Amino acid sequence: MERLAHLDETDRQAIHALHARIETHPTYSMLVKDGARVTHCTLLLDGFACSQKDTGDGGRQILSLHLPGDFLDLNHVLLDRSDHAVQTLTPATIARIAVQDLRMLAEARPRVGQALWRDTLIDAAIAREWVVNVGRRGATARIAHLLCEFATRREIAGFGPPERFDLPMTQEQIGDATGLTSVHVNRKLHDLQDIGVIARDRRDLHIRDWPRLIRIGDFDAAYLHASA
Amino acid sequence: MERLAHLDETDRQAIHALHARIETHPTYSMLVKDGARVTHCTLLLDGFACSQKDTGDGGRQILSLHLPGDFLDLNHVLLDRSDHAVQTLTPATIARIAVQDLRMLAEARPRVGQALWRDTLIDAAIAREWVVNVGRRGATARIAHLLCEFATRREIAGFGPPERFDLPMTQEQIGDATGLTSVHVNRKLHDLQDIGVIARDRRDLHIRDWPRLIRIGDFDAAYLHASA
DNA sequence: CGTAGGTTTGACTGATCTCAAGTTTGGTGG
DNA sequence: CCACCAAACTTGAGATCAGTCAAACCTACG
Numbered sequence: 001m002e003r004l005a006h007l008d009e010t011d012r013q014a015i016h017a018l019h020a021r022i023e024t025h026p027t028y029s030m031l032v033k034d035g036a037r038v039t040h041c042t043l044l045l046d047g048f049a050c051s052q053k054d055t056g057d058g059g060r061q062i063l064s065l066h067l068p069g070d071f072l073d074l075n076h077v078l079l080d081r082s083d084h085a086v087q088t089l090t091p092a093t094i095a096r097i098a099v100q101d102l103r104m105l106a107e108a109r110p111r112v113g114q115a116l117w118r119d120t121l122i123d124a125a126i127a128r129e130w131v132v133n134v135g136r137r138g139a140t141a142r143i144a145h146l147l148c149e150f151a152t153r154r155e156i157a158g159f160g161p162p163e164r165f166d167l168p169m170t171q172e173q174i175g176d177a178t179g180l181t182s183v184h185v186n187r188k189l190h191d192l193q194d195i196g197v198i199a200r201d202r203r204d205l206h207i208r209d210w211p212r213l214i215r216i217g218d219f220d221a222a223y224l225h226a227s228a
Numbered sequence: 229m230e231r232l233a234h235l236d237e238t239d240r241q242a243i244h245a246l247h248a249r250i251e252t253h254p255t256y257s258m259l260v261k262d263g264a265r266v267t268h269c270t271l272l273l274d275g276f277a278c279s280q281k282d283t284g285d286g287g288r289q290i291l292s293l294h295l296p297g298d299f300l301d302l303n304h305v306l307l308d309r310s311d312h313a314v315q316t317l318t319p320a321t322i323a324r325i326a327v328q329d330l331r332m333l334a335e336a337r338p339r340v341g342q343a344l345w346r347d348t349l350i351d352a353a354i355a356r357e358w359v360v361n362v363g364r365r366g367a368t369a370r371i372a373h374l375l376c377e378f379a380t381r382r383e384i385a386g387f388g389p390p391e392r393f394d395l396p397m398t399q400e401q402i403g404d405a406t407g408l409t410s411v412h413v414n415r416k417l418h419d420l421q422d423i424g425v426i427a428r429d430r431r432d433l434h435i436r437d438w439p440r441l442i443r444i445g446d447f448d449a450a451y452l453h454a455s456a
Numbered sequence: 457c458g459t460a461g462g463t464t465t466g467a468c469t470g471a472t473c474t475c476a477a478g479t480t481t482g483g484t485g486g
Numbered sequence: 487c488c489a490c491c492a493a494a495c496t497t498g499a500g501a502t503c504a505g506t507c508a509a510a511c512c513t514a515c516g
Contacts (some may be wrong), residue, residue, distance in 0.1 A: 035450065051356070053356065053357075053360045055360060055364050055365060055446055056446040057446070059364040059365075060364070061359060061360040061363045061364045063356045063359050063360070075349045075352065075353070077345075078342060078345055078346040078349055079346070079349055079350070079353070079453050081450065081453070083353045083356065083357075083450060083451040083453070084356055103342075107338045110335045113341070114306060114331075117305075117306055117345050117348070118306040118307070120345070120348065120349060120352060121303045121306055121307055121348060122307075123352060124303065124348060124351060124352035124355055125303070125307070125311045127352055127355035127356050127359060128279070128281065128291045128311065128312055128355050129281075129311075130359045130363075131281075131289060131291050131355060131358045131359050131362055132281045132283060132289040132291070134359055134362050134363035134407070135289045135358075135362035135363075135406070135407030136283050136287040136288070136289045136407055137283060137287075138503080138504095139503075139504070170461085170462060170463090171462075171463070171464095172462080172463095178363070179362070179363030179364055180504075180505090181504075181505055181506080182462090182463085183463095183464090183465090183504090183505075183506080183507095184503090184504055184505070186463065186464060186465090187464090187465090187504095190464085202513090218283055218284040218285070222263065222309065222311060223311040225307050225309070225311070366471080367471075367472070398493085398494060398495085399494075399495065399496095400494080400495095408472075408473090409472075409473060409474080410494090410495085411472090411473075411474080411475095411495095411496085411497090412471090412472055412473070414495065414496060414497085415472095415496090415497090418496085430481080430482095
């Protein structure tokens with residue numbers, strides 16, 4: 001949260017005073033169910049997760065990825081019903097904090113409140129960029145954009161350089177995130193590999209030509225609002 | 229804003245005390261430019277507008293529609309750079325309010341602050357639903373969903389029943405909103421007409437079989453969070 | 457080892473795009 | 487009031503991208 005707003009000592013104390021329940025969950029647990037009434041917000045402490053929504057005919061769309069340190073569902077501070085699901089992509093440990101506590105905190109400590117609000121605004125900006133990605137880009141660009149976003153968000157969150165990392169997603173999940181089928185994802189991933197832009201070994205992804213991947217993915221990190 | 233939170237008399241007075249500059253703009257004016265530094269937020273008083281973003285190869289994606297009474301860019305309260313553009317779809321009159329005034333108001337009157345935050349959360353929910361629409365639904369369903377959303381938002385905003393209204397968009401714009409070409413939009417609109425679900429005369433749209441349109445568009449209004 | 461989940465490949469299908477030409481509509485100036 | 491023009495809508499034919507179906511192949515894990 002330090003990245004979202006300048007907090008003073010009182011702010012920090014107020015945050016540390018929050019009561020949180022720590023939980024651990026295996027891969028593919030539903031942390032939040034779509035349509036559920038929610039009384040707690042969830043903070044991802046370790047592992048990866050994604051927001052998703054199902055269509056009437058059995059399709060699934062992944063809406064965003066969550067890294068350690070992300071709030072998964074801050075929207076529940078003011079909306080009492082969930083409009084999408086959140087699922088773990090890996091084993092994860094989370095902290096559940098009562099909505100009411102967060103709301104009171106936001107009121108008592110405006111700086112903290114603004115940090116939380118700002119976080120939800122960045123989530124919204126990411127969602128808008130995903131509309132563009134899925135609506136107006138070809139398959140290769142969509143996948144490249146997803147890789148760029150994940151790599152830079154990782155870096156921003158302090159997990160090291162964007163050139164090499166474990167991508168915690170199956171090709172099927174990449175497809176659900178980009179509006180493609182797993183078969184097509186596989187082929188386009190190979191294309192990116194064949195032209196030397198990326199290299200892969202299992203989940204381990206190596207971006208060999210970062211500027212080119214950015215160009216292919218039509219990526220501009222501005223929407224992540226990373227600068228304080 | 230009364231729909232977003234319960235406000236008391238002091239809240240109302242504080243809102244009325246805001247200084248706003250009223251402007252009128254013709255069709256297709258850029259109210260907010262993508263990437264611009266922003267010092268004012270915009271409230272749409274009359275007319276229609278849309279948020280949009282351009283891709284590197286000249287494509288355009290419409291991200292959301294704005295009705296009279298909507299804030300167009302509340303994200304600027306806490307993010308100083310715009311990550312998308314806002315353009316009028318019809319002649320429009322707007323009110324510009326200084327970001328700083330809104331920020332101070334939100335701090336002084338928590339109820340108002342929560343109303344504003346809640347508004348941005350609903351915008352985010354709409355953006356997420358658009359990701360699903362554009363990512364995982366076929367052409368006809370995308371268009372049907374767009375019509376359903378516009379019709380219900382109109383109704384929620386108090387513009388009368390959802391069965392008949394003027395759609396303030398060209399088929400090209402419907403395409404930009406759904407990730408389709410105007411040609412394909414035209415064909416699918418005709419399909420909907422041929423099966424008797426809608427009738428059209430110029431921009432005047434008549435939904436003749438609302439339950440069926442909802443089914444075709446896989447529409448569930450829950451994401452609009454309309455109930456107080 | 458055996459199995460399930462994930463990846464890879466091929467052949468075929470189909471939805472949507474592209475290009476291109478008409479047609480209608482609404483506004484504007486004479 | 488009419489003629490004209492630009493924008494929007496419509497239609498057709500052909501091309502392309504991505505989906506479907508189906509099988510084979512890995513590979514981690516029990």
